[in-house]
Amino acid sequence: MMSPDIAKKLRHLKFFTVCHPMYNEAMKVLQRAAEASSIGGEDTAAALFGPSGSGKTRLCNDLMHQFSQAHKGKKPDGSYFIKPVLYCRVPSEATVKALTNRLLETMNVQMGRQSQEYLEYQLFQTLKSCDTKLLVLDELPHLLRGLTDKAVKSAGDWLKNLIDLFDGTLLITGEPDSESYIDERACVGDRFPYRAYLKPFSISSAEDRNDFERLIRAFAIEIDCQMNLTKAPCLVSEHEILALYALTNGNIRRLARLLYEACKLALERGDGTFKIDDFSLAAKQANFLSRLTKADVFTASLKDLQNIVFNNDNKRS
Incomplete structure (x- = not known):
């Protein structure tokens, strides 16, 4: 059983955010969309595109925390519930009707079997009564994949109406290829002028490498400050930078998972040390x-790591 002290330290690390340049630029785009909608601007919907593990969910969470928390309020006709932020993850193979129902259920509105027109009316009324200012539809393109042309048109019309009638910021997220689904219909694509992009880190150029090194350094400083480990490896040496990249391929979710698992091993050992062996074991225990290689990157030579990393990065470029 994990001790409360270890659990607290690991929980802190799990929610630690590094505001690297790519994150900062994407956040600025989403904040501009929120500012535009707050003054009644038209076509202020935002989209965030990036592969799995690039930080979309973390960015959405950080944006949502900039809004007020849900709370009870009061209107002349009685008390009501204020929900400034509404988050909904769109299930795979979703339909417009199923998604509309899910949104209503997220706001504790149970409708049962009703027509789509009535469900949409109730959704817009509930968003208004709850004073919702940010609506996040995570993986919305699930709604558009694999549908007939007629169903895609219907979904597009629903999305267009949602943007036009919702008095707040609509934010959708999706994989990079999902941008084409949004742009298939000009009347939908034109309503998303604010677009942010995330991608895996690269070290193919000096600037990219510096960004990745700063990311590792930020995590290393946080670990040093929070874990109370008296001895730790230098994670920003050339060997360790290349080893971390070779294992994670620049994917920030995998990097965060590796650091979490390695720290967990070090803390549970209880001798106050943090070893490279902890990284090797963590890499074996998690998929x-x-x-970039099946070999143990933390025991590989610097020359081997250089060949593994730079040959792959050149191919990707």
């Missing part, structure tokens, strides 16, 4: 998709 790291798209790793």
